[in-house]
Amino acid sequence: MxxxxxxxxxxxxxxxxxxxxxxxxxxxxxxxxxxxxxxxxxxxxxxxxxxxxxxxxxxxxxxxxxxxxxxxxxxxxxxxxxxxxxxxxxxxxxxxxxxxxxxxxxxxxxxxxxxxxxxxxxxxxxxxxxxxxxNPEVREKVLRYKEELARAVEEKARRLQELGVAGYLEQMGGAKG
Missing domain, CATH: 3.40.50.1970 (Rossmann fold)
Structure with a gap:
């Protein structure tokens, strides 16, 4: 162990x-x-x-x-x-x-x-x-995690541009009339 x-x-x-x-x-x-x-x-x-x-x-x-x-x-x-x-x-x-x-x-x-x-x-x-x-192995895992975070933000920014504010909020389930 x-x-x-x-x-x-x-x-x-x-x-x-x-x-x-x-x-x-x-x-x-x-x-x-x-x-x-x-x-x-x-x-x-x-x-x-x-x-x-x-x-x-x-x-x-x-x-x-x-x-x-x-x-x-x-x-x-x-x-x-x-x-x-x-x-x-x-x-x-x-x-x-x-x-x-x-x-x-x-x-x-x-x-x-x-x-x-x-x-x-x-x-x-x-x-x-x-x-x-x-510990280079752990450092690499931290770097990969931070790259995942960046990709998630980039994807959200792309979706916001594609859908607009109302469409994005609707997709989130938070659209207000």
């Missing part, structure tokens, strides 16, 4: 539906991963052990997701030399803005690369790019 390169850890099982997008992207890039649940507040020793043992387990990058106070990514980043990508989860009365602020306002020396609220897909792409910096 291949050792995981990317760790995905979340503060609650309620984050799993969002983090499934990260899993799907890592699978698209052919990157091995592990998925875990921990909590900086409710299980601090488990979280600390997860972070401290990440290198020996073979991880290269950690994606950490949390909502509300969102301390999980920062606590992990404080205890590992690996890059940590934070995914703020849309939850609570502030709809994830509190989690976003918690992750991007880390103190000097403890960086957490932070993606958009519920941005699990981008977290996985960033993880692939980090790994791809030293």
């Amino acid at each position: 291949t050792k995981p390169l990317v760790g995905i850890v979340m503060g609650s099982d309620s984050d799993l539906p969002v983090m499934k997008e990260a899993v799907d992207m890592l699978e698209k890039f052919g990157l091995s991963y592990e998925v875990s649940i921990s909590s900086a507040h409710r299980a601090p020793e488990l979280t600390a052990e997860y972070a401290r043992s990440a290198v020996e387990r073979g991880l290269a990058v950690i994606i950490a997701a949390a909502g509300v106070a969102a301390h999980l990514p920062g606590v992990i980043a404080a205890q590992t030399p690996l890059p940590v990508i934070g995914v703020p989860i849309k939850s609570g009365p502030l709809s994830g803005v509190d989690a976003l602020y918690s992750m991007v306002q880390m103190p000097p020396g403890i960086p957490v690369a932070t993606v958009a609220i519920n941005g699990a897909r981008n977290a996985a792409i960033l993880a692939a790019q980090i790994i791809g910096a030293t």
Whole structure:
């Protein structure tokens, strides 16, 4: 069995539906991963052990997701030399803005690369790019993915020119009379 390169850890099982997008992207890039649940507040020793043992387990990058106070990514980043990508989860009365602020306002020396609220897909792409910096095979997969994105936009632009605004919207099912 291949050792995981990317760790995905979340503060609650309620984050799993969002983090499934990260899993799907890592699978698209052919990157091995592990998925875990921990909590900086409710299980601090488990979280600390997860972070401290990440290198020996073979991880290269950690994606950490949390909502509300969102301390999980920062606590992990404080205890590992690996890059940590934070995914703020849309939850609570502030709809994830509190989690976003918690992750991007880390103190000097403890960086957490932070993606958009519920941005699990981008977290996985960033993880692939980090790994791809030293792995040409992964870098090539990232390049191919970006080419796919460009082709999709080009196709939409072509269809818009061909159909016009009303026809395009109708095809999308969103035409308004």
